[in-house]
Structure formats: structure tokens, C-alpha cells
Amino acid sequence: MPRALWLLIIGMAVNVTGNSFLWPLNTIYIHDHLGKSLSVAGVVLMLNSGASVIGNLFGGHLFDKIGGYKSILLGICITLLALVGLSIWHEWPEYVVFLTIAGFGSGIVFPSMYAMAGTVWKEGGRKSFNAIYVAQNLGVAIGTSLSGVVADYSFQLIFLANAIAYVIFLLIAIFGYKGISTGGTSKSKTTKGQQAIHNRKNINALLILCSGYLLCWVAYVQWTTTIASYTQEIHISLTQYSFLWTVNGMLIVLGQPVLNKLLKFIAASLKAQMLIGIVVFIISFLVAGNAHAFIGFMVGMIILTIGEMFIWPAVPTVAFDLAPKGREGFYQGIVNSTATGGRMLGPLLGGMLVDLYSMSMLFFVLIALFLIAIVTTLVYDHRLKAGKKFAANGS
Secondary structure (H helix, E strand, O other): OOHHHHHHHHHHHHHHHOOOOOHHHHHHHHOOOOOOOHHHHHHHHHHHHHHHHHHHHHHHHHHHHHHHHHHHHHHHHHHHHHHHHHHHHHOOOHHHHHHHHHHHHHHOOOOOOOOOOOHOHHHHHHHHHHHHHEEEHHHHHHHHHHHHHHHOOOHHHHHHHHHHHHHHHHHHHHHOHHHHHHOOEEEOOOHHHHHHHHHHHHHHHHHHHHHHHHHHHHHHEEEOOOHHHHHOOOOOOOOHHHHHHHHHHHHHHHHHHHHHHHHHHHOHHHHHHHHHHHHHHHHHHHHOOOOOOOOHHHHHHHHHOOOOOOOOOOHHHHHHHHHHOOOHHHHHHHHHHHHHHOOOHHHHHHHHHHHHHHHHHHHHHHHHHHHHHHHHHOOOOHHHHHHHHHHHHHH
16 A cells, blocks of 8 residues: 555544544433433434534535645644534533534545545555545544543543544644645546536436435444443443444454455455445344343444445445546545435434334334335446446447
């Protein structure tokens, strides 16, 4: 891997380490420490994620216009200011304001990081995105392994640790990312009209794929919201809950070489890779839905981790392959905003289902969402394949 990609990997790991001190505990803090209902907690997280969606799209647009370096610096500075404020004022309603601003700032960063990863190692294909994905989860493993212990001592230190991590990330970006080239990828030459049709088909394919990707994230985020709160009700400690995410991150980091070899045999295409992941997700939620003790949730988390290793790196890889020259940032912005949209809608939907019905109803709905995601993944590239077949017959 090129040196520039290693710098991106290190920066992403530091970034996510800081975030991982806070995000697994947001619902618990809002519900238990601020005394709000799960539905209110869902609304707060929806505001955070909604701001992040806007940040994702804005960040992707900025990448295409001014490059990754300036885009990432802007996002880091906005987030850092919000985190400093959160470290000082974290009662109601200040918590909501600063968490929303932090969502917007961090949203700007992620599409630029992914787009830069694709452009600095074009020949790497999915390997570039796998590397960034592994870096994210290394950050998850480190952050979550410490967050539960620190939170048991003081939530004040959680906010401070997040801010310190972003200071380190800022320094890495200032001194490491300035010289990274983000020149466009080479694309085949076509007429302007042909290119317009091709681009329209590509964006439509991406939107169909991302609709299923959204549903997967709506379900996945329940582990950090409704399921997190439920574990507290059945007397699973914060340290044990945080350890679930430590296992998640470490499995992804340590299991990536095994997965790469496995994919050569069972998933020749990115579509097959994503479909396998969704099926594994369904199994993980069936296990979690019947868990009543820590060991049951641990098994569910291990299966969940295997599923996400198949899906999460594949979607940005597909987006990069579909993106026309000069629009890599915009396409990654769509992917990241879709994931963030799932994180936005998931807490609200999950909180309402649990408050109005039960955890059992929640798991039933989540399985249905996964089944819809299987359909969208199967059909997203149908028109692209039809167009290629028509072009081949025409020639």
C-alpha cells in the first residue's frame, strides 16, 4: 500500500477511536443520566445523524471542488469546536446542540477520507476501502474497550477523551494530508450524450443499492440504541456492553486476512459478497432476539461482525466503481449519507417500537427490513447489465 493510504488509515483509526468513546453510550447517557425516554433519545440521535447526512453530502461536494485536504480540515475543526463545548456543557439541552454540530463536522470528514483512499491507490480496488474499514474498526476496538471503564468512573472524561483524539487527528491531517494528490481516475472516453446516459444509469443503480444499505443500517444501529438500553435493564454492566464492541472491532482487524482468502472462494462478485452479509445479519438478529444473558449477546455480536465484514466495505467500493471522473467525492457522500441516514432513522424507529410494543416486535420488523435489502441488492445493477448487453449486441 502507498504511504498516503497508510496516513489515511492512521488518521481514520484516531478519528474513530475518539468517536467510539461516546457513540455506544449516547442512548444510555440520554436515558439514564439525563432522564429522557428512549423515544426522546431517538430524536436526539436523529438530529445528530441528520446533521451528519448534510455534512456527508457537503463533504463529498467539497472534495470534488477543493480537494480532500481542505475538506477534512474544515470537518475536523467544526467537530473539535463542538467537542470542546460538549466537554464543558453536557446537560440538557446543550448536549443536543453540541452533539448535532459534531455530527455535521464529522460528516464532512468521512466521504473525503473514502474518496481519497480510492484515488491514492486506484489499482488496489476493494483493498483500499477494506483498509479504511479495518482502520475504523481498530478505532472502535480501542475506543470501546476504554469507554465503558471510563464511563463507570466519570462521563466527563468520555467527552474530554473524544476532544483530545480529535486534536491528534487534526495534527495528523495538517502534517500528513497536504501533499496527497486526489486527481481523478482515468475513465473510458465517450461522447457527451453517452456519458450523460451512463452517469444517470450509474447514479440510479447506486440509489437502489443504497436504499437497501439504509435498511441494513437502520437495523444495525439498534445495537447501539435499543439493544444497548435493553442490556442495562437485564443487568448487563456498561463494561460488559462496551466489551461487545471491543470484540466487534478486534474480530474485524484480526479476521480481515481470513476474510480476504474466503472471498476468493465464496464471493467472486461484490453483489454476492453483500448478499451473504445480509443473510448473516438476519442470523445475528435471530440470535440476539432470543438472548437473555451476556453470552447470548456475545454470540449475536460475533455473527453480526461477520456480516458487516462482508457488506460495509463492499458498498463504497461499488460506489467508487460507478463514479464518473471528478465525482468520486459526491458518490462517496451519497454512500456515507445513506449509512448516516440509517443511523438517524434507526434510533427513532427502534425507540418507538419498543416504547409502544416490545423488543420482540422490534426484531420482527428488523428481519423484514433485511429481506427488503436482499431484493434491492439483487436488482440494483439490472439496468446497467441490460445496457451493456444491448451495447454488445449493437456492436
